Amino acid sequence: MPKKNDAGAEAVESERASESQIAVHWREEDYFFPSAKFIGQANVSDPSILERFSESKFPECFKEYADLLSWDEYWHTTLDTSNAPFWKWFVGGRLNASYNCVDRHLATDRNKAAIIFVPEPEDADTEVITYQELYVRVNEFAALLRDFCGLQTGDVATFHMPMVPDLPVAMLACARLGVVHSQVFGGFSGAACGGRIADSKSKILVTIDGYYRNGELQDHKVKADEAIARALEEGVVVDKVLVFRRNPGEYASKSPMVPGRDFFVDEILPDYKRKLVDPVSMPAEAPLFIMYSSGTTGKPKGCQHSTGGYLAYVAGTSKYYQDIHPEDTYWCAADIGWITGHSYIVYGPLALGTTTVMYEGVPTYPDAGRCWRIAERLGVTTFHTAPTTIRTLRKVGPDEPAKYNYHFKHMTTVGEPIEPEVWRWYYDVVGKGEAVIVDTWWQTENGGFLGTGIPALNPMKPGSCGPAALGIFPEILDEDGEVVTAGSGIAGNICIRNPWPGIFQTIWGDPDRFVKTYYEKYNHKKGSTDWRDWPYFANDGAMQAEDGYYRILGRVDDVINVSGHRLGTKELESAALMVDEVAEAAAVPVVDDVRGHAVEMYISVKPGVEPSQEVADKVSRMIETEIGKVARPKNVWIVTDMPKTRSGKIMRRVIASISNFTDVGDITTLANPDVVEDVLHHVQSEKLARGELPRELSPAELQTIKNFGSSE
Ligand code: WTA
Numbered sequence: 061m062p063k064k065n066d067a068g069a070e071a072v073e074s075e076r077a078s079e080s081q082i083a084v085h086w087r088e089e090d091y092f093f094p095s096a097k098f099i100g101q102a103n104v105s106d107p108s109i110l111e112r113f114s115e116s117k118f119p120e121c122f123k124e125y126a127d128l129l130s131w132d133e134y135w136h137t138t139l140d141t142s143n144a145p146f147w148k149w150f151v152g153g154r155l156n157a158s159y160n161c162v163d164r165h166l167a168t169d170r171n172k173a174a175i176i177f178v179p180e181p182e183d184a185d186t187e188v189i190t191y192q193e194l195y196v197r198v199n200e201f202a203a204l205l206r207d208f209c210g211l212q213t214g215d216v217a218t219f220h221m222p223m224v225p226d227l228p229v230a231m232l233a234c235a236r237l238g239v240v241h242s243q244v245f246g247g248f249s250g251a252a253c254g255g256r257i258a259d260s261k262s263k264i265l266v267t268i269d270g271y272y273r274n275g276e277l278q279d280h281k282v283k284a285d286e287a288i289a290r291a292l293e294e295g296v297v298v299d300k301v302l303v304f305r306r307n308p309g310e311y312a313s314k315s316p317m318v319p320g321r322d323f324f325v326d327e328i329l330p331d332y333k334r335k336l337v338d339p340v341s342m343p344a345e346a347p348l349f350i351m352y353s354s355g356t357t358g359k360p361k362g363c364q365h366s367t368g369g370y371l372a373y374v375a376g377t378s379k380y381y382q383d384i385h386p387e388d389t390y391w392c393a394a395d396i397g398w399i400t401g402h403s404y405i406v407y408g409p410l411a412l413g414t415t416t417v418m419y420e421g422v423p424t425y426p427d428a429g430r431c432w433r434i435a436e437r438l439g440v441t442t443f444h445t446a447p448t449t450i451r452t453l454r455k456v457g458p459d460e461p462a463k464y465n466y467h468f469k470h471m472t473t474v475g476e477p478i479e480p481e482v483w484r485w486y487y488d489v490v491g492k493g494e495a496v497i498v499d500t501w502w503q504t505e506n507g508g509f510l511g512t513g514i515p516a517l518n519p520m521k522p523g524s525c526g527p528a529a530l531g532i533f534p535e536i537l538d539e540d541g542e543v544v545t546a547g548s549g550i551a552g553n554i555c556i557r558n559p560w561p562g563i564f565q566t567i568w569g570d571p572d573r574f575v576k577t578y579y580e581k582y583n584h585k586k587g588s589t590d591w592r593d594w595p596y597f598a599n600d601g602a603m604q605a606e607d608g609y610y611r612i613l614g615r616v617d618d619v620i621n622v623s624g625h626r627l628g629t630k631e632l633e634s635a636a637l638m639v640d641e642v643a644e645a646a647a648v649p650v651v652d653d654v655r656g657h658a659v660e661m662y663i664s665v666k667p668g669v670e671p672s673q674e675v676a677d678k679v680s681r682m683i684e685t686e687i688g689k690v691a692r693p694k695n696v697w698i699v700t701d702m703p704k705t706r707s708g709k710i711m712r713r714v715i716a717s718i719s720n721f722t723d724v725g726d727i728t729t730l731a732n733p734d735v736v737e738d739v740l741h742h743v744q745s746e747k748l749a750r751g752e753l754p755r756e757l758s759p760a761e762l763q764t765i766k767n768f769g770s771s772e
Pocket of ligand 1: 353398399400473474475476477478499500501502503504505525598599600612613614615621624625626
């Protein structure tokens with residue numbers, strides 16, 4: 061165990077600090093230690109594991125994860141680097157993900173709950189799906205996909221589904237057939253879904269008529285029509301739309317069913333009753349799914365994940381870091397539409413044969429006690445959520461957890477940096493001082509955790525994700541590729557020196573972008589087949605404390621992290637530019653006490669157009685239509701001109717500083733420095749009038765604002 065912290069010690073500023081290498085004055089936090097009770101039951105408490113996963117044991121160490129799965133055929137090569145950086149794991153191995161998550165548990169756990177579904181309406185019954193029931197549903201739906209939709213191994217199917225059990229059933233049905241699923245977050249707009257259908261060239265869309273959110277039955281099918289229209293504009297025709305119904309026998313949408321294209325699942329499924337579909341034995345490197353994620357430029361990237369490497373990595377990390385035991389009741393309150401849900405609601409927990417809870421709705425519906433009532437009622441042992449949810453629950457119901465009789469042994473935080481005060485509330489109030497917390501840092505691209513402690517071995521440190529996960533060897537590099545040393549108090553770009561089984565295989569249809577975005581920056585030698593030449597550039601800023609723990613500061617590219625959702629500036633700006641009156645648009649992050657960051661848009665209008673609230677509202681609505689409600693800007697500022705470089709580029713860093721009341725820095729090199737003063741005055745006086753008062757920013761927040769736009 062690392063030695064006790066020198067609490068209160070301040071990081072030392074070094075003269076090497078530059079814009080991208082910020083010296084961070086960060087108070088070191090005290091350690092928190094796991095209880096003896098937790099350690100006594102933990103899956104991993106023997107420090108010899110660190111030796112088993114040491115660098116000299118790489119890559120064979122990951123056999124330990126792969127051995128948690130049932131293989132049809134064992135692999136002959138653990139890691140094939142011949143086409144670096146397109147890594148291949150467990151080559152020669154064959155397995156089926158659906159078999160691993162369902163069939164293999166039947167012999168011992170047929171009647172055990174696999175999924176417990178909690179609908180949002182509190183008077184509705186909880187639905188318990190046993191492993192046997194899951195097996196039946198997955199088989200029937202797989203038969204329907206194969207025989208009614210004509211899907212074959214290697215095809216892609218897009219889902220635009222909310223948090224209902226039909227979603228994991230459909231995912232596992234695809235996995236059974238070797239069909240690649242591409243689930244688009246249900247909260248995204250029809251247009252956003254359509255773009256992803258077109259990119260993946262899916263012929264099949266799986267959706268639902270409606271779902272409950274904040275007490276209302278949302279019309280969701282209407283988005284399918286928009287999605288299909290958008291896909292068509294991009295040249296992709298969807299043959300069939302499968303529509304589940306949220307409430308049997310009712311139709312929650314105003315959108316008519318299109319004959320010959322749209323089909324209610326409950327009407328066709330009876331033809332496939334009692335059908336069994338043999339799981340297709342897939343090569344370990346066959347793709348299991350695509351998950352789209354935003355980047356700096358261009359359209360979202362389809363991150364392609366493998367079958368064997370991915371499943372091994374999520375099973376292993378679920379066991380060692382989530383400390384999942386088969387008898388646990390595990391609740392990850394993320395959405396399956398994000399990578400967290402894929403890995404840590406569906407594939408990881410089900411591969412380990414545990415009980416995974418799915419909640420349909422909003423954590424504060426109908427009140428701030430809802431999550432804790434669910435935890436009490438179901439006897440949840442393990443809880444997993446994001447800082448944005450913790451902040452919300454702390455704000456609206458700081459004393460609620462104490463009113464309920466639940467006891468967590470383990471809690472997770474994921475998706476954004478967590479402020480130490482928020483961490484302490486999570487620990488003291490939600491966890492009642494009894495539960496360990498793992499802060500898990502990773503990304504859509506990574507499949508599973510990269511930075512996090514082993515809960516029984518590594519003490520917790522608020523605001524820090526802890527050391528690297530087993531078999532992960534990070535380094536923090538400066539812009540010149542020099543290593544920034546631990547304990548220097550200097551931040552840099554966090555990279556992972558080695559490949560790992562959960563790493564995505566490529567960007568769907570765009571291998572060049574894959575290499576360019578993640579590997580080109582720090583590649584030592586072009587064409588090398590040695591993995592040591594290919595550090596993975598995570599696009600996050602971080603610093604490492606003397607004890608080896610990492611503190612993640614946030615994105616170094618122009619991605620805005622709103623409530624843990626990654627939104628690309630280019631996507632936001634392109635949407636704003638679709639409004640006729642808009643001439644120029646810039647998206648920047650503004651710190652937000654609940655969501656971490658929110659989006660602010662700056663626009664200028666075309667000559668002859670009067671700036672008006674109406675135009676601003678049109679921009680907000682367009683962003684909602686093109687991307688979804690999550691992206692709705694906090695403010696849309698109409699300005700006469702934007703601060704620009706001499707080459708005409710909008711200086712987002714300057715605008716971001718204005719929005720956040722931070723120092724605008726050196727503006728002498730701008731083409732139009734006078735504009736800065738005008739914009740600053742206009743925006744900040746309006747903000748003050750609206751009661752959006754400035755506050756001191758944390759080091760992580762400051763880093764995001766200072767660096768914003770620097771990736772251009
Ligand atoms: C951020 C979510 C600090 C980070 C699993 C990363 C975090 C982006 C943490 C990925 C954490 C994720 N502490 N920051 N524990 N976890 N992030 O792809 O900036 O939706 O690059 O994956 O979220 O978001 P994504």
